Amino acid sequence: MFAYYFKLGVRSLRRNPALTALMVLTLAVGVAASVSTLTILHVMSADPIPEKSARLFVPQFDNGQVENFTPGADPDDMQMSYPDAANLLKSGQGERRTAMYGVPAAIEPPRKDIPAFQATGLAPTRDFFAMFNVPFLHGQAWTEGDDAKGADVVVLGRETAEKLYGDTNPVGQRLMVMGFPFTIVGVTDTWAPLPRYYKLIGGSRFGTPEEFFIPFSTAIRHETQHAGSMSCNANRDPGFASLLTSECTWIQFWFETRSAGDRAELQNWIDNYASEQRKLGRLKRNAPSKLYDVNEWMEKLKVVGNDSKLSAWLAFGFLVLCLVNTVGLLLAKFSVRASEIGVRRALGASRAEIFHQFLIETGVVGLVGGVLGLVLAFGALALIGMQSKGMANIAHMDWQMLGLTFVMSVSAAVLAGLLPTWRACQVTPAIQLKSQ
Structure with missing residues (x-):
């Protein structure tokens, strides 16, 4: 059933393309902003020599x-x-x-x-x-x-x-x-x-x-x-x-x-x-006298400054704002399909099946938003890297961040789709059939 619902989700992208494009773009912009900021924070704060970081020490007098x-x-x-x-x-x-x-x-x-x-x-x-x-x-x-x-x-x-x-x-x-x-x-x-x-x-x-x-x-x-x-x-x-x-x-x-x-x-x-x-x-x-290992030394000298941490929190705040807007768009998208849901319920579909179908559809939106968000994130990192040679060295994405982009995008879309999907499951078949 997952493959079938996934195909339905892909087809649903063509329904009301303006609304779908707005959802995908909203999600993509939020993901790109948070991922690009998180990528820089990830590079700046990562353990640069994990196999030895607990054995290398700076003495201080x-x-x-x-x-x-x-x-x-x-x-x-x-x-x-x-x-x-x-x-x-x-x-x-x-x-x-x-x-x-x-x-x-x-x-x-x-x-x-x-x-x-x-x-x-x-x-x-x-x-x-x-x-x-x-x-x-x-x-x-x-x-x-x-x-x-x-x-x-x-x-x-x-x-x-x-x-x-x-x-x-x-x-x-x-x-x-x-x-x-x-x-x-x-x-x-x-x-x-x-x-x-x-x-x-x-x-x-x-x-x-x-x-x-x-x-x-x-x-x-x-x-x-x-x-x-x-x-x-x-x-x-x-x-x-x-x-x-x-x-x-x-x-x-x-x-x-x-x-x-x-x-x-x-x-x-x-x-x-x-x-x-x-x-x-x-x-x-x-x-x-003091000793600092690698990670303690980086923390002591504030390699990752408060400004960088604040930027990351602001980026995630922007993502939350984008999710709120996505919730509203999904509510509008699913509300116009009440008659479809009523017919499916009348033909024997359970609320759980309706829930799975619409949740997978929001996942498809998240996947498309992730692809677009990844493109936007690469563009944002390229612009950041143009500021200086030092920024160019840290403004690059590794495989971990690539995977995180898609996980974050799909998870964000699914999270945003929980309320609209739950509302869709509450449709009463008899009322919708009488209105046809």
Whole structure:
């Protein structure tokens, strides 16, 4: 019977086409508005590395000045000073650990037909690539020895490598970076986690991935200026050497543990470390040290802001408004078919059969509305993506959202059709037959 009722539902679309088109369009607009907004919220709030998110941790110390400090307040900056980063790298804690900061660099292509250009990269330690599951197209990460001596080696992003060398493997070639000859040891494959959870401070959280990577120690040895934010709570002497000994926070740090259960042990260690530093006259605010896993870190830095959540609620409110209008249109559509319902009841159709028939018809309306809503949602996301490169990276629909579009549309239509369908079932056959 379902197939038969489904065919009746398809045929009913041709009855009163203006009313049907208005219902489909109303439903489609409501679904498109809610789905496009929900898609962006889904991309922004999704766990970017679910297989590891409970094992990756950001430590946080508050090394600000005591003056004007309110106990319990957040630190002035969520990053870390170089003395703390260096100590944590040497600690041996966790399975892996990395310090990093953004670095700008002038790159001089080996090809004469390409002028020198400015690129933005990242200066992490070797563990970065394994910690964050960075795939490699050619070569591999630099060695621990390269980290130790600050070797002039570089890993290129795929787009940068193709821009400079085309489809050839550039591993082993020399490239002028920051005015120094660097040896290319690897090329990363396409890797663009959204959001860029590993470096949420400084730069776009939904922007393009880094164009190159050099060792953290190499960037320090070359006194490479950072690309990102910095917080200094006290005056310091000018120069890079003074920055390294200061309490300025400008480095981001991550630990990886063997299991999520090792968190307590790591927390205990950083608490002891902070206590030792206070004995040396540092961390004067005496604020508690904290650990954040990936999802907690994203929540702490408000990757999904209140504005985005409010937009989603407003979009769903608009969908509810569209459903109310759809209910009214369905009541009008079904009311003109009272005589048809009376004849069917007189011929033996039960109220349950009438209910199933009309409910399936509303499902057909929802299915058509879902197709149109999907088209409108793609158009809305395309318009949103034109606003900026960062928005273009998140304004795309995955299979989950595709499926949700149809489920939401059909469910919304069925929900809207419950009252009109129930009203249709209340038709009294005798009254309708007498009126014919």
